[in-house]
Amino acid sequence: MNVPFVDLHAQYLRYRTEIDAAIAGVIADTAFIGGERIKNFESNFSNYTEVAHTIACANGTDSLEMILDALGVQAGDEIIVPALSWISTAEVVGTRGATPVFVDIDKTYTIDPELIEERITPRTKGIMPVHLYGCPANMPRIMEIAEKHGLFVIEDCAQAHGARVKQQNIATFGVAASFSFYPGKNLGAYGDAGAVVTDHIELADHIRMIANHGQPKKHDHQIEGRNSRLDTLQAAILNAKLPYLPLWTAERQRNAARYNTLLQASGLTLPFTPEEREHVYHLYVVQTESRTAFMKHLNDHNVGHAVHYPTPMPLMPCYAKFKHASADFPVAAAACARIVSLPMYAELSEEQQQYVADVIQRFNG
Numbered sequence: 609m610n611v612p613f614v615d616l617h618a619q620y621l622r623y624r625t626e627i628d629a630a631i632a633g634v635i636a637d638t639a640f641i642g643g644e645r646i647k648n649f650e651s652n653f654s655n656y657t658e659v660a661h662t663i664a665c666a667n668g669t670d671s672l673e674m675i676l677d678a679l680g681v682q683a684g685d686e687i688i689v690p691a692l693s694w695i696s697t698a699e700v701v702g703t704r705g706a707t708p709v710f711v712d713i714d715k716t717y718t719i720d721p722e723l724i725e726e727r728i729t730p731r732t733k734g735i736m737p738v739h740l741y742g743c744p745a746n747m748p749r750i751m752e753i754a755e756k757h758g759l760f761v762i763e764d765c766a767q768a769h770g771a772r773v774k775q776q777n778i779a780t781f782g783v784a785a786s787f788s789f790y791p792g793k794n795l796g797a798y799g800d801a802g803a804v805v806t807d808h809i810e811l812a813d814h815i816r817m818i819a820n821h822g823q824p825k826k827h828d829h830q831i832e833g834r835n836s837r838l839d840t841l842q843a844a845i846l847n848a849k850l851p852y853l854p855l856w857t858a859e860r861q862r863n864a865a866r867y868n869t870l871l872q873a874s875g876l877t878l879p880f881t882p883e884e885r886e887h888v889y890h891l892y893v894v895q896t897e898s899r900t901a902f903m904k905h906l907n908d909h910n911v912g913h914a915v916h917y918p919t920p921m922p923l924m925p926c927y928a929k930f931k932h933a934s935a936d937f938p939v940a941a942a943a944c945a946r947i948v949s950l951p952m953y954a955e956l957s958e959e960q961q962q963y964v965a966d967v968i969q970r971f972n973g
């Protein structure tokens with residue numbers, strides 16, 4: 609058997625008729641920019657997230673950048689980010705001229721709220737938690753800290769479409785939230801795509817203006833903005849796929865539960881999810897003490913796998929100027945040396961999971 613790490617083709621085959629029709633419709637109309645499909649996606653996505661305003665844009669990184677710009681983040685400001693994430697989370701702070709201030713994670717792989725306050729300075733403007741791998745960060749505690757210190761919170765929801773904390777949707781806690789629809793994300797386009805969501809109308813209008821060359825209406829350039837439009841083709845595909853997202857989330861959760869049972873005695877450290885947090889398993893991440901041999905074994909038996917991510921962000925060459933050491937982020941550094949992501953997607957079959965578990969069992973036995 610061969611179990612790919614991700615299988616976008618399986619999902620395409622499952623919904624081929626609808627996706628092909630969506631694409632053909634855009635081409636037949638030769639309506640490639642703007643239009644009803646974009647508006648529909650924005651209102652459909654707002655219904656899904658239960659956040660009032662959605663601004664569709666070109667990718668998830670852009671959505672983070674535009675939120676920071678609209679909030680006036682600039683040189684001299686500090687934004688608190690977790691030590692472990694995809695680079696975008698820190699990169700967007702640095703490219704605004706501001707400083708990403710890194711905080712270690714806890715065993716959920718999300719920012720450890722109890723380490724945030726010691727990193728707050730008079731320059732701190734905000735906190736940017738990431739719901740990494742689909743596990744929500746501890747939002748009630750993060751909001752409490754943010755309110756106490758007068759900081760804004762931006763949620764990086766790129767990996768966690770549909771996750772909840774105490775029955776409350778992620779993306780509804782902070783002042784604004786960012787989503788990515790990169791093809792492999794829980795809701796994926798057929799290319800790059802992203803969105804900002806916010807309940808604040810002024811912020812929504814400002815971000816919409818930034819995303820469209822600073823023009824609230826045509827040829828009325830109030831500020832220098834940028835081009836971060838969502839392609840209409842991508843909006844059509846996302847509209848076709850969005851109704852299935854709750855089903856896919858349930859299937860990912862079922863698959864995670866199956867792994868939890870199958871791998872119970874494997875000796876691997878399995879994902880830890882606190883009671884009140886609903887994980888949506890963008891990734892199913894385990895830890896092993898002998899990663900090199902473990903990955904070779906998976907490779908030899910055609911089990912797809914990956915490492916998300918091999919290095920904590922503060923230890924990347926681009927942040928060498930901060931002179932951080934592993935000891936500054938002990939939990940993230942230890943995790944980065946041991947984590948492996950196993951195949952995880954809605955279409956993953958019970959037989960495939962059984963095979964993955966058998967392969968892993970043989971590694972230990």
Ligand SMILES: *Cc1c(COP(=O)(O)O)cnc(C)c1O
Pocket residue numbers: 667668669670693694696697738764766767787788789790800801802
């Ligand atoms: C994917 C991702 C992003 C960026 O999304 P793009 O659409 O690829 O720009 C940001 N943050 C996290 C945590 C991500 O996983």
